[in-house]
Amino acid sequence: MRNAADAEDLGQAVAIRAWRGYFTFRGESSFLTWVMAIATREAARLAAHRLRRDEREVPLDRYGGTVTDADPPHADPPTTDWLPALAEQARTRGDLNPTEYAVVRARLALPGRTWDEIGTTLDLPGSRCAVAHCRAVVKLRVALFLHHPELLGGEDALRHAMEQAARVPHDPLTEAEADVFGRAVLERRSDHRRRNWPTLLRSACTKVVGHLDMP
DSSP: OOSHHHHHHHHHHHHHHHHHHGGGOOSSSOHHHHHHHHHHHHHHHHHHHHHHHHHHOOOTTSSOOOOOTTOOTTOOOOSSOOHHHHHHHHHHHTSSOHHHHHHHHHHHHOTTSOHHHHHHHHTSOHHHHHHHHHHHHHHHHHHHHHHOGGGGTOHHHHHHHHHHHHHOSSSOOOHHHHHHHIIIIISOOOOOOSTTHHHHHHHHHHHHHTTSOOO
């Protein structure tokens, strides 16, 4: 386990599993050996769960460029740190809810802390902070594509990345996703008529960003 919070989660999980499954203990090994087997399985399960969660959490500094609080939606990027400003813009537009905004700001202010530690500062469970962060990163990614495409390389780079995303063999960009991405991001149109276009746009941005040539 990576920290005391992880160890506590594991201890609780093992205790619950052992209590619920005690009737299955047949005495073919010592009780300690039986419990340790449960602990091994639970440790693997929790590790896999955290790995999946980490893979969903794109680091907030994945993208280059800068933006300030005063920037209009499509202004040229200035030279100050853009992440807090982007989060503030998203909160102002209603893209981020208060919890998501608070978690993002806390994560930026406390980059080396665990979710449980961040949750303590916000009076929230660590698991809720992790979920809020996952949701916020997806929304901030869409905000970058819609309002600051220049930070991602401009239209040509985005078009090229979209074409690459459509050609990958595993989970390629679908026709519907490409249509919404082209209208909303490349053409800057707001006349979306396709059903569930916000979901399609989030999915498209997630797929396209992996093909951008950025440090």
